[in-house]
Amino acid sequence: xxxxxxxxxLRAPLVVEFPFTRxxxxxxxxxxxxxxxxxxxxxxxxxxTVLVPPVEYDPVTAEGIRDLVEVAPTGTVTTWAWNPAxxxxxxxxxxxxxxxxxxxxxxxxxxxxxxxxxxxxxxRTGMRVRIRWAPDRAGAITDIAxxxxxxxxESRQPRPHTGRFTDPVTGIVAPARLDYTYTPGRAQSAHLxxxxxxxxxxxxxxxxHKVYVPPRGACPTCGVATTERVEVGPRGTVTTFCIVNIKxxxxxxxxxxxYAHIALDGADLALHGRIGGIPYDQVRMGLRVEPVWTGEGxxxxxxxxxxxxxxxxxxxxxxx
Amino acid sequence: xxxxxxxxxxxxxxxxxxxxRTDDVSEVEMLMPVLHEVLERTGLKAGDVGFTCSGSSxxxxxxxxxxxxxxxxxxAWPPISExxxxxxxxxxxxxxxxxxxxxxxxxxLVYAYGKSSAGEVRDVLTRQLDPYYLAPLxxxxxxxxxxxxxALIDAGETDGPALAAxxxxxxxxxAENNPHAQLTxxxxxxxxxxxxxxxxxxxxxxxxxxxxxxxxxRRARELCDRPAWIRGIDHRIEAHGLGVRDLTDSPSTRxxxxxxxxxxxxxxxxxLHAPFTSQEVVLRxxxxxxxxxxxxxxxxALAANPVMAAGLIRLGEAAAAIHRGTSDRALAHATSGxxxxxxxxxxxxxxxxAA
Ligand SMILES: [Zn+2]
Numbered sequence: 001x002x003x004x005x006x007x008x009x010l011r012a013p014l015v016v017e018f019p020f021t022r023x024x025x026x027x028x029x030x031x032x033x034x035x036x037x038x039x040x041x042x043x044x045x046x047x048x049t050v051l052v053p054p055v056e057y058d059p060v061t062a063e064g065i066r067d068l069v070e071v072a073p074t075g076t077v078t079t080w081a082w083n084p085a086x087x088x089x090x091x092x093x094x095x096x097x098x099x100x101x102x103x104x105x106x107x108x109x110x111x112x113x114x115x116x117x118x119x120x121x122x123x124r125t126g127m128r129v130r131i132r133w134a135p136d137r138a139g140a141i142t143d144i145a146x147x148x149x150x151x152x153x154e155s156r157q158p159r160p161h162t163g164r165f166t167d168p169v170t171g172i173v174a175p176a177r178l179d180y181t182y183t184p185g186r187a188q189s190a191h192l193x194x195x196x197x198x199x200x201x202x203x204x205x206x207x208x209h210k211v212y213v214p215p216r217g218a219c220p221t222c223g224v225a226t227t228e229r230v231e232v233g234p235r236g237t238v239t240t241f242c243i244v245n246i247k248x249x250x251x252x253x254x255x256x257x258x259y260a261h262i263a264l265d266g267a268d269l270a271l272h273g274r275i276g277g278i279p280y281d282q283v284r285m286g287l288r289v290e291p292v293w294t295g296e297g298x299x300x301x302x303x304x305x306x307x308x309x310x311x312x313x314x315x316x317x318x319x320x
Numbered sequence: 321x322x323x324x325x326x327x328x329x330x331x332x333x334x335x336x337x338x339x340x341r342t343d344d345v346s347e348v349e350m351l352m353p354v355l356h357e358v359l360e361r362t363g364l365k366a367g368d369v370g371f372t373c374s375g376s377s378x379x380x381x382x383x384x385x386x387x388x389x390x391x392x393x394x395x396a397w398p399p400i401s402e403x404x405x406x407x408x409x410x411x412x413x414x415x416x417x418x419x420x421x422x423x424x425x426x427x428x429l430v431y432a433y434g435k436s437s438a439g440e441v442r443d444v445l446t447r448q449l450d451p452y453y454l455a456p457l458x459x460x461x462x463x464x465x466x467x468x469x470x471a472l473i474d475a476g477e478t479d480g481p482a483l484a485a486x487x488x489x490x491x492x493x494x495a496e497n498n499p500h501a502q503l504t505x506x507x508x509x510x511x512x513x514x515x516x517x518x519x520x521x522x523x524x525x526x527x528x529x530x531x532x533x534x535x536x537x538r539r540a541r542e543l544c545d546r547p548a549w550i551r552g553i554d555h556r557i558e559a560h561g562l563g564v565r566d567l568t569d570s571p572s573t574r575x576x577x578x579x580x581x582x583x584x585x586x587x588x589x590x591x592l593h594a595p596f597t598s599q600e601v602v603l604r605x606x607x608x609x610x611x612x613x614x615x616x617x618x619x620x621a622l623a624a625n626p627v628m629a630a631g632l633i634r635l636g637e638a639a640a641a642i643h644r645g646t647s648d649r650a651l652a653h654a655t656s657g658x659x660x661x662x663x664x665x666x667x668x669x670x671x672x673x674a675a
Contacts, residue, residue, distance in 0.1 A: 009343040016382050028452055053453045059559035081466030082515035089458035098463045100563050109563030120515050125474045141453050174451050180382035180439040185346025217349040223366040223395025225352055
């Protein structure tokens with residue numbers, strides 16, 4: 001005996017990318033500009049401790065601090081971890097050690113990568129290292145390409161520094177990209193599967209009997225699972241609409257066009273779609289419409305008038 | 321009238337089975353059975369609850385305002401009194417506790433969920449780091465924990481075999497006591513994922529959800545035979561610069577524990593949110609736990625670590641031990657951020673049982 005095959009779980013790649021743009025305070029600006037100029041700055045707290053990388057507020061007292069000092073590009077590893085499989089975005093694309101490095105003249109440690117061709121056996125807490133500068137520097141923590149082993153003694157004391165540079169860096173752009181696999185779950189999968197057959201399927205709440213489309217698996221009023229599948233439409237009524245006058249990027253639709261809320265027959269919730277086949281200034285509340293499917297798209301391309309008389313306001317006023 | 325602190329209790333706890341992937345359900349579909357179970361235990365309906373608070377993260381889902389979808393599962397119809405923290409649900413519980421202290425509600429539903437399977441959780445968690453000095457380097461969560469582990473080894477506070485023993489104890493406890501756990505039983509300690517941490521030192525990646533009900537005063541006694549009274553709860557944070565901190569210690573945990581009253585009398589049970597074996601070493605020291613205390617009888621985060629819910633689960637497991645009568649005084653700890661950056665400690669007590 002064999003059991004029927006489980007319905008295939010829908011999945012799709014989902015990429016989230018954003019250029020995180022941030023302004024800098026005076027201390028961060030001096031530090032990152034300094035890196036561009038191969039100069040490492042720290043900040044001295046009122047207790048006399050030198051923080052590298054520097055912050056604008058004392059982590060103990062929360063006082064604003066901006067007494068800048070220059071420290072050495074050499075330092076000592078305070079702890080480490082061997083990373084055998086670098087991940088996207090990390091400083092080196094071959095196995096390396098993450099290190100916290102206390103630069104000579106500083107009292108705190110900076111996180112970065114250590115290029116250690118000798119492998120994990122060549123790394124230890126207390127080892128001496130120095131900065132390897134990136135060839136192209138823009139005023140960012142990545143201006144330090146990584147650290148590398150160095151056999152010199154600890155020597156330098158911090159020196160006062162004005163923190164002034166020509167053309168200071170005042171902001172950073174931190175690009176981020178995260179990759180996901182989107183899986184829509186039971187209710188939305190059923191809805192999407194039906195769309196592939198050009199049918200629109202919602203789900204009914206067992207408690208209040210409302211039909212939700214697209215279904216999300218739960219009735220937001222009753223907090224229970226919606227389970228009973230109900231085919232709705234294909235015809236429906238425009239409950240409200242707006243006229244779009246701005247052309248969206250990468251969208252091949254002439255403006256102005258109408259975007260509307262459409263209550264499909266049998267549904268207790270309006271979904272949204274574009275209205276076509278009628279001049280934009282003739283679309284109205286109560287207009288009866290039907291979906292137009294084109295090409296391979298899973299969703300109706302747009303909705304067009306059916307030619308029926310307009311629906312009476314009382315038939316859709318609860319769905320506005 | 322404002323109830324006195326200590327007159328608020330966790331009266332019910334439920335959690336999902338924790339799984340590597342849950343592709344067959346959406347977040348709300350994963351969460352709903354847990355919500356229904358926790359309400360059923362008290363006889364409450366969603367509409368009876370005075371305050372609802374949740375914890376989750378948009379970065380796990382990869383979508384903005386993702387918690388609003390999950391809200392469908394509680395019937396969030398106005399005029400619901402509701403709030404959300406973009407953090408572990410333990411902090412949502414803290415907010416609910418404060419709400420009950422104000423006297424504006426006498427019951428609260430707290431839930432949390434996370435589907436780590438949607439993305440790469442090691443990468444996702446880099447986005448919670450300082451955006452100037454850390455995030456551009458993409459240091460993943462395992463690597464940061466490994467730096468902390470090496471610092472502990474260098475300080476002579478632990479070593480590989482001791483860490484392996486923590487892993488083995490946790491997963492054996494889960495096999496005995498926790499039918500919901502994802503990773504249970506004796507297994508090889510594995511290769512280095514990021515030296516000095518081996519795969520066995522790291523938590524499983526998985527999906528899951530949890531919920532608790534809080535109630536104040538007489539309501540708590542009505543809803544639960546043996547309420548887990550919250551005698552104290554506090555949370556504290558470390559400096560965000562990792563190189564500013566002593567990674568072998570957790571002063572924020574110690575301070576939160578002190579403010580919560582943890583050191584006034586010994587506890588018999590502690591549920592610690594230590595996703596990495598090395599972090600249990602730090603927490604035991606900060607909380608002054610000796611071998612007389614049962615630590616993580618549930619298996620802890622090493623057995624199931626649904627991100628954003630694992631801390632709330634520690635509070636729920638500690639409370640459930642009191643409900644069952646296997647504990648009279650339990651500590652619960654939750655953490656958030658890299659290397660135990662933020663820490664919450666609660667002291668839970670049951671009343672003396674009739675002989
Ligand atoms: Zn309903």
